[in-house]
Amino acid sequence: xxxxxxxxxxxxxxxxxxxxxxxxxxxxxxxxxxxxxxxxxxxxxxxxxxxxxxxxxxxxxxxxxxxxxxxxxxxxxxxxxxxxxxxxxxxxxxxxxxxxxxxxxxxxxxxxxxxxxxxxxxxxxxxxxxxxxxxxxxxxxxxxxxxxxxxxxxxxxxxxxxxxxxxxxxxxxxxxxxxxxxxxxxxxxxxxxxxxxxxxxxxxxxxxxxxxxxxxxxxxxxxxxxxxxxxxxxxxxxxxxxxxxxxxxxxxxxxxxxxxxxxxxxxxxxxx
Amino acid sequence: xxxxxxxxxxxxxxxxxxxxxxxxxxxxxxxxxxxxxxxxxxxxxxxxxxxxxxxxxxxxxxxxxxxxxxxxxxxxxxxxxxxxxxxxxxxxxxxxxxxxxxxxxxxxxxxxxxxxxxxxxxxxxxxxxxxxxxxxxxxxxxxxxxxxxxxxxxxxxxxxxxxxxxxxxxxxxxxxxxxxxxxxxxxxxxxxxxxxxxxxxxxxxxxxxxxxxxxxxxxxxxxxxxxxxxxxxxxxxxxxxxxxxxxxxxxxxxxxxxxxxxxxxxxxxxxxxxxxxxxxxxxxxxxxxxxxxxxxxxxxxxxxxxxxxxxxxxxxxxxxxxxxxxxxxxxxxxxxxxxxxxxxxxxxxxxx
Numbered sequence: 242x243x244x245x246x247x248x249x250x251x252x253x254x255x256x257x258x259x260x261x262x263x264x265x266x267x268x269x270x271x272x273x274x275x276x277x278x279x280x281x282x283x284x285x286x287x288x289x290x291x292x293x294x295x296x297x298x299x300x301x302x303x304x305x306x307x308x309x310x311x312x313x314x315x316x317x318x319x320x321x322x323x324x325x326x327x328x329x330x331x332x333x334x335x336x337x338x339x340x341x342x343x344x345x346x347x348x349x350x351x352x353x354x355x356x357x358x359x360x361x362x363x364x365x366x367x368x369x370x371x372x373x374x375x376x377x378x379x380x381x382x383x384x385x386x387x388x389x390x391x392x393x394x395x396x397x398x399x400x401x402x403x404x405x406x407x408x409x410x411x412x413x414x415x416x417x418x419x420x421x422x423x424x425x426x427x428x429x430x431x432x433x434x435x436x437x438x439x440x441x442x443x444x445x446x447x448x449x450x451x452x453x454x455x456x457x458x459x460x461x462x463x464x465x466x467x468x469x470x471x472x473x474x475x476x477x478x479x480x481x482x483x484x485x486x487x488x489x490x491x492x493x494x495x496x497x498x499x500x501x502x503x504x505x506x507x508x509x510x511x512x513x
Numbered sequence: 514x515x516x517x518x519x520x521x522x523x524x525x526x527x528x529x530x531x532x533x534x535x536x537x538x539x540x541x542x543x544x545x546x547x548x549x550x551x552x553x554x555x556x557x558x559x560x561x562x563x564x565x566x567x568x569x570x571x572x573x574x575x576x577x578x579x580x581x582x583x584x585x586x587x588x589x590x591x592x593x594x595x596x597x598x599x600x601x602x603x604x605x606x607x608x609x610x611x612x613x614x615x616x617x618x619x620x621x622x623x624x625x626x627x628x629x630x631x632x633x634x635x636x637x638x639x640x641x642x643x644x645x646x647x648x649x650x651x652x653x654x655x656x657x658x659x660x661x662x663x664x665x666x667x668x669x670x671x672x673x674x675x676x677x678x679x680x681x682x683x684x685x686x687x688x689x690x691x692x693x694x695x696x697x698x699x700x701x702x703x704x705x706x707x708x709x710x711x712x713x714x715x716x717x718x719x720x721x722x723x724x725x726x727x728x729x730x731x732x733x734x735x736x737x738x739x740x741x742x743x744x745x746x747x748x749x750x751x752x753x754x755x756x757x758x759x760x761x762x763x764x765x766x767x768x769x770x771x772x773x774x775x776x777x778x779x780x781x782x783x784x785x786x787x788x789x790x791x792x793x794x795x796x797x798x799x800x801x802x803x804x805x806x807x808x809x810x811x812x813x814x815x816x817x818x819x820x821x822x823x824x825x826x827x828x829x830x831x832x833x834x835x836x837x838x839x840x841x842x843x844x845x846x847x848x849x850x851x852x853x854x855x856x857x858x859x860x861x862x863x864x865x
Binding site: 303304305306343345346347348349365366369370372373377379383384385387388389391392395396397399400401402405409413425426444448 | 551552553555556558560745746748749750751752753754755756759847850851853854855856857858
């Protein structure tokens with residue numbers, strides 16, 4: 242994939258190409274998103290220098306209980322603003338690797354650096370703060386059934402103790418951006434698979450994460466919807482968010498010339 | 514590729530718009546746009562009520578009822594005991610046993626006068642023959658001639674409770690002046706009453722402690738049950754970056770509501786019961802049933818302090834429930850977190 246400078250100049254060029262009318266919401270959200278990402282960038286550069294990857298794995302290994310090692314000698318980086326597919330046959334350990342990336346699981350051995358910090362040195366009480374910088378989309382969506390689309394998507398902000406009035410417009414904008422503007426007051430049971438998937442993505446994006454992890458985001462949707470979702474991720478990536486998509490959908494991966502991380506029998510090969 | 518992806522993303526957003534109002538273009542567009550800005554009042558993160566919540570509310574109501582009942586009973590017994598105690602300790606009696614050759618009337622007067630010389634005594638009354646006869650009536654029947662019987666006679670001395678006289682000095686002087694006199698300061702009775710009241714309070718406190726312990730345990734079980742029933746919610750909250758204190762506060766809110774309702778119902782029921790008993794007692798004054806109940810329980814007045822106590826018990830129960838829920842949730846979540854993050858343990862492994 243080509244690297245596109247995601248500057249505001251570029252955005253405005255794009256806006257001029259299409260009608261301003263249709264892009265208004267998107268522009269509003271984008272400018273805000275860009276602003277926040279730039280702010281994050283400043284923060285990073287102060288604390289750790291620009292060259293650091295978001296996530297760094299070194300000789301990481303993992304076994305469940307006394308079983309065999311599911312993951313072996315993982316050494317890789319996830320750079321800022323990168324876009325990659327994580328793939329491999331079923332049972333190769335994709336979900337386990339995603340859980341490691343999300344700090345939901347401790348490795349049996351090896352070192353994981355998240356945002357420049359050694360994970361083993363971080364007290365458990367601080368982990369939620371780091372997790373807030375990572376967005377995660379599950380294959381089974383994990384939307385709360387008794388909350389509306391709007392409430393589900395607003396959940397990350399609610400959890401951070403923000404007032405509903407302070408984020409309402411942001412949530413509505415984001416919902417429009419993912420094409421759920423008409424479905425805000427609907428419970429998940431009524432949403433289609435694609436809509437649920439987009440709601441889950443919107444929830445992951447709500448607090449403008451620095452990295453987005455998606456587990457089989459196209460597993461439950463038809464090919465056209467899969468393409469749309471992929472475009473959504475790519476657009477997000479252009480705005481500066483690193484994206485990791487775990488999938489075994491070869492057709493999907495063939496549509497984009499992106500970095501591929503291939504897991505086979507617990508080992509990882511990376512094709513840039 | 515950019516050109517490709519852009520319009521696609523736009524298309525992904527667009528087709529949803531006309532979904533609600535298919536053919537009519539303009540009014541259909543306006544209506545949903547107004548409607549979509551309206552969002553329902555934010556629902557609680559935990560589903561508000563379920564069977565389990567109702568059962569817990571009933572349990573808390575029963576516990577609160579029992580706690581308030583115990584509290585009221587203790588208050589009542591204490592009030593009765595202390596009223597007896599003050600009535601009795603306000604007076605002492607000098608008993609003079611008849612003996613051949615003793616001028617009873619003179620001895621009674623002498624004993625009274627001697628007692629009144631002490632500081633702290635107020636009044637002395639000699640129980641005259643009719644009063645003594647009345648006292649003995651239940652045992653000996655009417656028409657009694659006291660002169661025929663060797664009946665002891667009494668002098669009742671009221672004393673200043675705050676500044677009681679020197680009982681031992683009085684006793685010694687009485688003994689030398691009238692050997693047949695015996696001073697009873699009712700200490701044995703007072704002591705027995707005091708110990709009875711203390712025992713009642715102790716028993717009451719014991720029952721309260723048991724009730725509270727049972728309640729805390731019930732709440733712990735209920736909280737754990739609610740947590741495992743809402744495990745998927747806890748998981749989602751975890752993945753969107755919630756701290757355990759946030760999750761705990763959500764559960765806490767949930768349990769505060771339940772326990773407030775439960776303890777209010779239980780406490781109100783107990784207060785009503787006391788009020789009803791009080792009304793019944795005052796309405797059926799001097800009937801045998803009421804007299805029997807009064808003899809057994811004292812009067813059913815628990816007073817303002819009693820009702821305040823019931824209110825305080827309700828608050829304590831609500832607070833206790835809330836705090837228990839909070840600590841249980843925090844501990845359980847940390848446990849879940851620990852198990853989830855430890856690859857060596859697969860017992861608490863989440864679905865994915």
